[in-house]
Amino acid sequence: MTNVLTARDLRKSYGRRDEVVPVLRGASANFRPGEFTALMGPSGSGKSTFMRCASGLERPDSGSVVVGGDEIADLNEPALTKLRRQKIGFVFQSYNLMPTLTVRQNLELPARLADHKVDKRAMRDLADRFGIGETLRRRPAQLSGGQRQRVAIARAILAGSQVLFADEPTGALDRASGRVVLDVLRESVSAGQSIIMATHDPAAAALADRVLFVSDGTIGGELVGADAETIAARSADMELA
Numbered sequence: 001m002t003n004v005l006t007a008r009d010l011r012k013s014y015g016r017r018d019e020v021v022p023v024l025r026g027a028s029a030n031f032r033p034g035e036f037t038a039l040m041g042p043s044g045s046g047k048s049t050f051m052r053c054a055s056g057l058e059r060p061d062s063g064s065v066v067v068g069g070d071e072i073a074d075l076n077e078p079a080l081t082k083l084r085r086q087k088i089g090f091v092f093q094s095y096n097l098m099p100t101l102t103v104r105q106n107l108e109l110p111a112r113l114a115d116h117k118v119d120k121r122a123m124r125d126l127a128d129r130f131g132i133g134e135t136l137r138r139r140p141a142q143l144s145g146g147q148r149q150r151v152a153i154a155r156a157i158l159a160g161s162q163v164l165f166a167d168e169p170t171g172a173l174d175r176a177s178g179r180v181v182l183d184v185l186r187e188s189v190s191a192g193q194s195i196i197m198a199t200h201d202p203a204a205a206a207l208a209d210r211v212l213f214v215s216d217g218t219i220g221g222e223l224v225g226a227d228a229e230t231i232a233a234r235s236a237d238m239e240l241a
Helices: 047-054 077-087 103-113 120-129 145-158 175-190 228-240
Strands: 005-014 021-031 036-040 062-067 088-091 163-167 194-198 210-215 218-224
Touching: 005 047, 021 047, 021 062, 036 047, 036 175, 047 062, 047 163, 047 194, 077 088, 088 145, 103 120, 103 145, 120 145, 120 175, 145 163, 145 175, 163 175, 175 194, 210 228, 218 228
Parallel strands: 021 218, 036 194, 036 210, 088 163, 163 194
Antiparallel strands: 005 021, 005 062, 210 218
């Protein structure tokens, strides 16, 4: 099966001169269509930086990212922006909602930017399922943190990208809301979307097809079809290493 995204030997550092801090030290991974991958690792291990580089939100210092046959390094900024709009979605920890737009307008935004027709029925159904159906006329400042997170996740799912990156998508949610979100992500995978989710929660990671462990800026191991207890044990071993 052809990979929907391939990351090879990604390296990324921050700072300048004698204050350079390496974050990615040669991280590589393949992602297939219709696959749910969880990324786990200690804080500061490089999970979020890997996701930002693999999604084209940041350019790595070196290495290769190929999305649907396109090498990101070969694209100028307009072409990269177009690629992200058409093929890549991202759920941020900081939500990144447009404050001047209503919830409805935020949900419709990716489709409008990509010049696609907005599926209003799908939008309404997902909003109701996420418990935000009554907030469609409100603006983000009028919502709780959990509601804003659900809006951000719904917006990314409705965009229908080939690959969806989700950085701690259930971190601001209660257990019941988090489970609904994970169930919807699982359904998106069944429909052919590839999900790459960073999480600290072994129970959330157990819903993925596989778990990749990020350690010291590299992909340091993999579990396939593991339960939460096995994932938690591996994560604990990494914390102690």
